[in-house]
Amino acid sequence: MCDWIIQTENLEKVYVTGKKVKTHALRGVSIKIPKGSISCIVGPSGHGKSTLLQLIGGLDKPTKGRILIENTDISTLNDNNLSEMRGEKIGFVFQSFNLLENLTTLENIQAAMMFAPKEKSTRQIQTKKRELELLEVVGLSDKADSKPNELSGGQVQRVAIARALANDPPILLMDEPTGNLDSKSEKEVLEHIFQVHKAGKTIVIVTHNNELAKYAELLIEIRDGLVQ
Numbered sequence: 001m002c003d004w005i006i007q008t009e010n011l012e013k014v015y016v017t018g019k020k021v022k023t024h025a026l027r028g029v030s031i032k033i034p035k036g037s038i039s040c041i042v043g044p045s046g047h048g049k050s051t052l053l054q055l056i057g058g059l060d061k062p063t064k065g066r067i068l069i070e071n072t073d074i075s076t077l078n079d080n081n082l083s084e085m086r087g088e089k090i091g092f093v094f095q096s097f098n099l100l101e102n103l104t105t106l107e108n109i110q111a112a113m114m115f116a117p118k119e120k121s122t123r124q125i126q127t128k129k130r131e132l133e134l135l136e137v138v139g140l141s142d143k144a145d146s147k148p149n150e151l152s153g154g155q156v157q158r159v160a161i162a163r164a165l166a167n168d169p170p171i172l173l174m175d176e177p178t179g180n181l182d183s184k185s186e187k188e189v190l191e192h193i194f195q196v197h198k199a200g201k202t203i204v205i206v207t208h209n210n211e212l213a214k215y216a217e218l219l220i221e222i223r224d225g226l227v228q
Contacts, residue, residue: 005171005202006033006056011065013051013225025051027225028065033218035170038194038203040216048225049206050175056204057090057173058082069171091164095176097156099148105159106131106144112166134162138192154185158192165196172196174205178212 011029014022025048033039041049054060055067058074067075069089074082099108109131135141138158148156157177164172177193178186190212197203207213221228 003034004032005035005070006204007031007066007068008052008056009066009068011052011055011067012063013048013055013060014063024225026055026062029222029225029227031220031227033202033204036200036202037217038197038215039205039218039220040213041204041206041220041222042208042213043222043228045208048222052220052222053173053175053204053206057092058086087167089169089171091167091169091172093157093160093164093172093174093177095179097148097160097180099156099159099163101148104145104147105135105140105151105162108148108159109134109163109166112163131166134165135159137165137195138162139188152185153181154188157181157185157189161189161192161196165201170202172201172203174203174207176206176208178207178209 008029008031011026012024013026014024016022029048029052041052043049051060055062056069058067058077062075065075066073069085072085074085077085100111103111132141132144135144138161140155140158140162143151143155143159148159151159161172161177174193178189181189186209193203193205193212194215205212205216213219
């Protein structure tokens with residue numbers, strides 16, 4: 001039994017734009033991410049960090065190479081199976097939060113549960129006060145009925161983390177989760193990221209935050225589409 005949960009093998013991604021202009025975002029990236037680890041993907045802007053995260057999360061497909069999540073090659077899955085895999089295995093947290101503005105914090109978490117595999121979603125919805133428990137995890141039990149525009153930036157991002165945990169995925173992928181936050185909000189979000197990690201989740205973060213990167217068990221530096 002392997003001790004890694006994510007593996008890429010010779011991963012390449014080429015985007016074709018305009019008059020067949022090719023942009024090589026990734027040029028043969030091979031990495032292994034251990035189960036239960038916190039890993040940071042760092043490097044200059046525009047060098048392939050977010051592309052790598054999107055491919056790991058099944059939001060895009062590689063031009064070449066393989067992506068294995070718990071021994072399943074997701075690059076060979078059809079769209080339906082890929083969607084099921086994302087709903088069961090992966091939670092996403094983005095810099096832009098992506099909460100539904102017309103829903104309360106509690107309703108945003110409930111909406112995320114709709115994308116779980118049916119049997120898992122049913123089990124979790126039947127778990128008493130599952131949504132409130134998740135808000136408690138991120139320290140927002142008193143904000144269940146608040147809408148995103150009634151929260152601070154740090155609180156909104158913490159709701160996004162709770163939403164990402166809704167289906168109890170083993171993996172959390174975060175793209176610049178503190179990028180839009182002031183220092184105070186950044187600190188509170190980092191505290192909750194570390195708490196989630198201590199609970200056993202595998203966390204992979206694209207970041208320019210040196211404070212966050214220094215806590216990484218695995219630091220992956222990407223430059224010109226290559227691991228340094």
